[in-house]
Amino acid sequence: MAELIINGQMRLSQIIDRDKRALVLFARFGIDLGIGDKTVAGICRQKGIDLQFFLLMVNTFLNPDYFPDKQLKSVDTDMLIGYLVESHNYYLEERIPYLQLLIAKFKKNVDHPATAQLEKFFDQYIVEVKDHLAYEDETAFPYIAMISAYKKRADMPAGQIDYSVGVFEERHDNIQEKLSDLKNLLVKYFPPANDRYIRIRLLNELIDFEDDLINHARIEDKVLIPVVKQLEEQLKLI
Numbered sequence: 001m002a003e004l005i006i007n008g009q010m011r012l013s014q015i016i017d018r019d020k021r022a023l024v025l026f027a028r029f030g031i032d033l034g035i036g037d038k039t040v041a042g043i044c045r046q047k048g049i050d051l052q053f054f055l056l057m058v059n060t061f062l063n064p065d066y067f068p069d070k071q072l073k074s075v076d077t078d079m080l081i082g083y084l085v086e087s088h089n090y091y092l093e094e095r096i097p098y099l100q101l102l103i104a105k106f107k108k109n110v111d112h113p114a115t116a117q118l119e120k121f122f123d124q125y126i127v128e129v130k131d132h133l134a135y136e137d138e139t140a141f142p143y144i145a146m147i148s149a150y151k152k153r154a155d156m157p158a159g160q161i162d163y164s165v166g167v168f169e170e171r172h173d174n175i176q177e178k179l180s181d182l183k184n185l186l187v188k189y190f191p192p193a194n195d196r197y198i199r200i201r202l203l204n205e206l207i208d209f210e211d212d213l214i215n216h217a218r219i220e221d222k223v224l225i226p227v228v229k230q231l232e233e234q235l236k237l238i
Contacts, residue, residue: 005066006058008041008051015040015058024212025061028086029054053079060222061215067222075227077148081141084224087216088133095209096126102202110195118185125178132175140168144224147231165228172220176213179206 004018012035015022026032029049044051053076059066103122107115143163186203 004062006040006055006062008039008044008055010040011037012040012043013037019062021062021211021215022058024090025058028083028090029057050076050079053083056223057083057219060219064218075223077144077151077227077231080224080227081144081148084216084220085137085141088137091212092130092133095212096129099202099205099209100126102198102205106195106198106202109198110190112190114185114189118182121185122182125182128178129175132173135171136168139163140165143168144228144231147228147235150235151231164232165225168228169225172217172225174214174217176210176217179210179213182206183210 004015006015012022012026012031016026030047031043031049035043038046040054041051043049044054052071052074056068056071056075060068099122103119107119143161144165147161183203183206186199186206190199
């Protein structure tokens with residue numbers, strides 16, 4: 001499929017037809033279905049969403065090769081952090097609980113010793129995901145919000161700040177990688193059983209979650225980190 005670059009004149013329904021991943025992205029901006037033939041610009045106007053920021057997020061999320069070099073200078077850091085926090089809330093409050101529900105259902109329906117291993121592995125993985133998100137929410141994002149506030153007031157931070165986005169970049173591991181092991185357990189090591197549809201459903205959800213995390217990480221790597229480095233340079237913090 002050819003790369004889809006979203007613009008303000010496109011209808012939102014067109015975007016969903018071309019790439020279903022846009023569904024979870026729209027929800028993070030408070031855009032619900034029942035959108036009729038509204039354009040991107042129209043729905044952004046109606047919802048009070050900054051159009052250029054919306055286009056930046058959607059295009060970076062959906063297109064692996066999209067790099068918004070010229071747009072980075074005008075990104076609103078607080079808006080960006082708000083979007084990322086909303087994404088974290090979606091993972092913690094909706095996506096992860098639903099996966100846990102599916103795994104519990106799969107375990108109940110499949111009489112095989114490996115089901116306990118699958119559940120244990122997933123639970124351990126979720127602990128890692130929650131730790132990863134908590135570090136961003138409690139350490140990295142507050143730091144970014146603080147230096148953004150300094151920039152807006154056009155003054156310099158008082159005293160030494162013992163943190164930088166470089167620390168965040170070094171710790172920014174790929175939390176989606178272990179999902180491959182979970183998928184392999186389901187595809188390769190569980191024998192055929194009366195679980196065909198629940199297994200397919202669970203696999204589809206794991207694949208979608210993995211894809212979502214990859215796209216989320218790309219926004220942090222291609223947008224957040226460069227924007228914060230730019231802020232640090234302006235404030236002479238690096």
